[in-house]
Amino acid sequence: MTLIARLKEITPHVLTGADAxxxxxxxxxxxxxxxxAVLRPGTTGEVSAILALCSExxxxxxxxxxxxxxTGATAAEGLVILSLERMNTIREIxxxxxxxxxxxxxILQDLHEAAAQHDLSYPMTFGAKGSARIGGTLAxxxxxxxxxxxxxxxxxxxxxxxxxxxxxxxxxxxxxHKDNSGYDLRDLIIGSEGTLGVITAAVLKLVPTxxxxxxxxxxxxxxxxxxxxxxxLQTRTGGMVEAFEYMPRDYMARLKQFRSDLIPPxxxxxxxxxxxxxxxxxPRDCAxxxxxxxxxxxxxEETLGELFEEGLVLDAALAQSEAQRALMWQIREAAAExxxxxxxxxxxxxxxxxxxxxxxxxxxxxxxxxLDPGFGTCVVSHLGDGNVHYTIYPSTEALCDPLMQAVExxxxxxxxxxxxxxxxxxxxxxxxRRRKDEVALTMMRGVKAAFDPKRxxxxxxxxx
Amino acid sequence: MTLIARLKEITPHVLTGADAxxxxxxxxxxxxxxxxAVLRPGTTGEVSAILALCSExxxxxxxxxxxxxxTGATAAEGLVILSLERMNTIREIxxxxxxxxxxxxxILQDLHEAAAQHDLSYPMTFGAKGSARIGGTLAxxxxxxxxxxxxxxxxxxxxxxxxxxxxxxxxxxxxxHKDNSGYDLRDLIIGSEGTLGVITAAVLKLVPTxxxxxxxxxxxxxxxxxxxxxxxLQTRTGGMVEAFEYMPRDYMARLKQFRSDLIPPxxxxxxxxxxxxxxxxxPRDCAxxxxxxxxxxxxxEETLGELFEEGLVLDAALAQSEAQRALMWQIREAAAExxxxxxxxxxxxxxxxxxxxxxxxxxxxxxxxxLDPGFGTCVVSHLGDGNVHYTIYPSTEALCDPLMQAVExxxxxxxxxxxxxxxxxxxxxxxxRRRKDEVALTMMRGVKAAFDPKRxxxxxxxxx
Numbered sequence: 001m002t003l004i005a006r007l008k009e010i011t012p013h014v015l016t017g018a019d020a021x022x023x024x025x026x027x028x029x030x031x032x033x034x035x036x037a038v039l040r041p042g043t044t045g046e047v048s049a050i051l052a053l054c055s056e057x058x059x060x061x062x063x064x065x066x067x068x069x070x071t072g073a074t075a076a077e078g079l080v081i082l083s084l085e086r087m088n089t090i091r092e093i094x095x096x097x098x099x100x101x102x103x104x105x106x107i108l109q110d111l112h113e114a115a116a117q118h119d120l121s122y123p124m125t126f127g128a129k130g131s132a133r134i135g136g137t138l139a140x141x142x143x144x145x146x147x148x149x150x151x152x153x154x155x156x157x158x159x160x161x162x163x164x165x166x167x168x169x170x171x172x173x174x175x176x177h178k179d180n181s182g183y184d185l186r187d188l189i190i191g192s193e194g195t196l197g198v199i200t201a202a203v204l205k206l207v208p209t210x211x212x213x214x215x216x217x218x219x220x221x222x223x224x225x226x227x228x229x230x231x232x233l234q235t236r237t238g239g240m241v242e243a244f245e246y247m248p249r250d251y252m253a254r255l256k257q258f259r260s261d262l263i264p265p266x267x268x269x270x271x272x273x274x275x276x277x278x279x280x281x282x283p284r285d286c287a288x289x290x291x292x293x294x295x296x297x298x299x300x301e302e303t304l305g306e307l308f309e310e311g312l313v314l315d316a317a318l319a320q321s322e323a324q325r326a327l328m329w330q331i332r333e334a335a336a337e338x339x340x341x342x343x344x345x346x347x348x349x350x351x352x353x354x355x356x357x358x359x360x361x362x363x364x365x366x367x368x369x370x371l372d373p374g375f376g377t378c379v380v381s382h383l384g385d386g387n388v389h390y391t392i393y394p395s396t397e398a399l400c401d402p403l404m405q406a407v408e409x410x411x412x413x414x415x416x417x418x419x420x421x422x423x424x425x426x427x428x429x430x431x432x433r434r435r436k437d438e439v440a441l442t443m444m445r446g447v448k449a450a451f452d453p454k455r456x457x458x459x460x461x462x463x464x
Numbered sequence: 465m466t467l468i469a470r471l472k473e474i475t476p477h478v479l480t481g482a483d484a485x486x487x488x489x490x491x492x493x494x495x496x497x498x499x500x501a502v503l504r505p506g507t508t509g510e511v512s513a514i515l516a517l518c519s520e521x522x523x524x525x526x527x528x529x530x531x532x533x534x535t536g537a538t539a540a541e542g543l544v545i546l547s548l549e550r551m552n553t554i555r556e557i558x559x560x561x562x563x564x565x566x567x568x569x570x571i572l573q574d575l576h577e578a579a580a581q582h583d584l585s586y587p588m589t590f591g592a593k594g595s596a597r598i599g600g601t602l603a604x605x606x607x608x609x610x611x612x613x614x615x616x617x618x619x620x621x622x623x624x625x626x627x628x629x630x631x632x633x634x635x636x637x638x639x640x641h642k643d644n645s646g647y648d649l650r651d652l653i654i655g656s657e658g659t660l661g662v663i664t665a666a667v668l669k670l671v672p673t674x675x676x677x678x679x680x681x682x683x684x685x686x687x688x689x690x691x692x693x694x695x696x697l698q699t700r701t702g703g704m705v706e707a708f709e710y711m712p713r714d715y716m717a718r719l720k721q722f723r724s725d726l727i728p729p730x731x732x733x734x735x736x737x738x739x740x741x742x743x744x745x746x747p748r749d750c751a752x753x754x755x756x757x758x759x760x761x762x763x764x765e766e767t768l769g770e771l772f773e774e775g776l777v778l779d780a781a782l783a784q785s786e787a788q789r790a791l792m793w794q795i796r797e798a799a800a801e802x803x804x805x806x807x808x809x810x811x812x813x814x815x816x817x818x819x820x821x822x823x824x825x826x827x828x829x830x831x832x833x834x835l836d837p838g839f840g841t842c843v844v845s846h847l848g849d850g851n852v853h854y855t856i857y858p859s860t861e862a863l864c865d866p867l868m869q870a871v872e873x874x875x876x877x878x879x880x881x882x883x884x885x886x887x888x889x890x891x892x893x894x895x896x897r898r899r900k901d902e903v904a905l906t907m908m909r910g911v912k913a914a915f916d917p918k919r920x921x922x923x924x925x926x927x928x
Contacts, residue, residue, distance in 0.1 A: 187651035353639035450910030
């Protein structure tokens with residue numbers, strides 16, 4: 001009996017040939033692979049049986065959620081894809097405990113909607129929320145727009161169910177907020193991109209949904225002032241800052257060039273624009289007064305006024321309506337569109353210590369300019385996290401790699417990371433090989449060998 | 465040349481014989497061991513050289529911080545203790561980045577004081593803060609009084625420096641809030657009790673220091689109501705609840721018996737008393753008005769009033785002065801004293817899903833009473849974390865183990881943990897052997913073998 005026939009005995013939901021091809025293409029169209037087959041099991045037991053068989057036969061397996069990753073972590077030329085898409089049940093939401101228990105194939109947006117029925121939120125969110133699945137967000141430790149307040153995916157997970165390479169089930173489905181009984185296997189699995197085990201279910205934290213938002217565009221004299229603004233806002237609001245996004249002059253210039261319909265409230269001609277949003281669940285912050293003004297907005301206005309007096313803020317425009325708020329978000333979210341409108345291009349997802357972003361930008365300009373006097377940039381940053389999307393437009397294709405390596409040099413010297421929120425997959429393997437601490441790589445290989453001695457789980461990904 | 469002589473060539477700070485004995489005794493006096501020697505290196509380089517030599521010679525090493533642990537994790541009969549106490553430099557505090565960079569031997573309280581000079585806090589705190597050292601708090605993933613708001617030690621750590629068993633230095637000294645470059649070795653080391661590596665330095669998060677506190681004793685109709693009270697308070701304050709502690713009738717009875725000087729504001733004769741504290745950094749919450757009233761206190765008063773209307777609160781006493789606040793804290797902190805005043809005793813540090821604490825208490829009473837009709841209890845709980853200190857007083861010493869195992873049975877059935885915040889060390893090894901998922905234990909042993917193949921790091925601890 002062939003391998004495929006044996007797999008079909010475990011689950012009839014097996015796609016091959018042309019039916020499998022869509023699973024072999026990644027979201028950005030960079031990786032186009034032809035999988036041997038796509039397995040779509042419906043239960044943890046089936047996942048276990050599949051992995052036991054693949055382990056026995058030495059068959060490589062590529063686990064897949066919503067396939068919305070940006071690093072080619074699900075490329076599967078000639079390999080078996082294990083899709084969790086049919087395991088999409090929200091098993092339980094317990095509002096008093098503020099937890100959701102879900103299968104790995106649940107779509108992020110479906111969880112958002114289910115939580116909303118209890119006036120709760122699962123705060124992890126990003127552009128691909130309509131397709132991304134919980135298992136994938138855990139396997140990549142996904143970031144997104146709300147990390148500043150609520151943390152990365154890692155911070156939102158209490159428990160996991162994992163099927164190991166040999167088919168054994170590792171039951172870490174804890175609902176506990178404290179558990180010091182041995183090594184932290186949960187966090188080892190989170191972010192391991194399907195190379196240590198296949199996540200089949202999770203216990204996730206929910207938070208109360210904000211009742212009011214206060215949103216503003218602010219200009220500041222420089223980035224060190226911006227950080228002091230962020231800290232002041234956190235202190236003065238009790239940690240309610242949900243977004244704190246930085247758009248320098250080059251960003252605004254590209255916005256003007258490619259999305260001239262989106263007019264920034266303080267104009268395009270600003271060195272340092274911050275987009276920020278504060279959100280509250282506190283009733284006295286949220287109930288509009290007779291004039292329709294929400295106290296949270298007055299509070300932000302007052303705080304920005306004080307910071308203006310201190311010289312931390314040059315000018316500010318508060319959103320006075322949902323339409324104005326939406327415009328501000330559109331200006332920030334245009335990044336995906338306006339940043340890729342020029343070729344050649346080098347895309348970066350960097351992280352720096354949060355007080356080193358300004359120094360990084362200066363050093364990058366100084367180092368790259370001699371290499372390519374004509375290079376351009378489009379910079380946008382989740383400044384509150386130190387996460388900088390530093391997109392470069394070299395003068396020629398041949399300059400892409402030298403400029404990329406020059407950026408990596410600076411990031412390494414400044415003890416930053418070449419991968420903030422997207423992971424490694426395939427596309428960041430060269431950076432991982434060149435830049436990651438050698439001792440750390442050795443220990444990661446030791447962990448990999450302990451979890452997957454036959455190297456059948458997502459081979460060739462994550463670890464060079 | 466003897467081993468000791470060779471070690472003295474690395475660092476002259478070596479204690480032996482009677483000088484070493486104090487290091488062999490644990491804080492609670494349960495473990496009294498005679499170490500072969502105590503090494504007190506002053507640099508990471510010396511730690512590295514020590515471990516390289518110990519690895520070469522197969523010498524077991526017991527890492528030690530402030531030696532304030534509760535599970536015998538530093539017991540060292542005939543072994544070499546590696547004390548980090550001389551590596552006690554706070555290398556840097558960067559207020560804008562809200563981080564502290566410290567050596568492992570820094571005493572927790574010293575870090576508190578250094579952060580306070582910048583109006584910041586390192587929010588991890590517990591009774592032994594004057595002796596406990598940062599390295600030990602990381603090695604045990606310590607809990608404490610502020611976990612509800614700020615998380616466990618794990619949640620407060622951005623980066624680590626670790627010397628591995630063979631002397632190599634694993635440099636994870638990241639200051640980054642986002643870093644998805646490979647497996648999460650940091651969280652693997654945190655909580656591993658010195659069995660995977662020796663922590664020599666860390667990057668820790670700081671938070672703004674609250675400017676005002678509102679503190680209350682509250683009686684509630686039952687624990688499910690208490691949880692709804694907690695959730696309502698979190699929503700209405702925007703997550704400012706720092707303490708939410710449960711003291712049932714048996715606790716109050718023991719308080720009356722052993723600390724009759726401490727009179728609870730709502731009396732001893734209450735089924736369910738909650739002690740809670742809310743803390744704010746928001747200026748408009750904190751500035752006292754002309755009558756001396758702090759708005760945060762009025763706000764809590766108002767919120768409790770509304771919850772009283774909903775039936776979630778039966779009665780409440782707000783602290784109206786620092787003296788009243790101190791009394792409330794003393795009533796809660798008397799636990800350590802009043803709970804150990806009876807023998808025989810079984811001490812438990814359990815964790816349950818936060819909405820299952822009431823069910824656990826009922827099941828424990830029902831299961832233990834037939835085994836020992838005369839047993840007593842003293843229960844106190846960090847209810848917001850689901851952490852229950854369930855102290856049992858069996859009628860006879862012989863009943864200790866049966867009652868302990870009965871509690872473990874219930875905890876296992878309810879998917880709780882037999883070790884919430886104290887770790888495993890030596891004293892919880894039997895529970896670990898009996899109760900931990902076998903697959904998890906196997907994978908932990910695999911990790912241990914990868915990190916410490918010669919098994920020289922804290923042998924016989926953590927993993928059975």
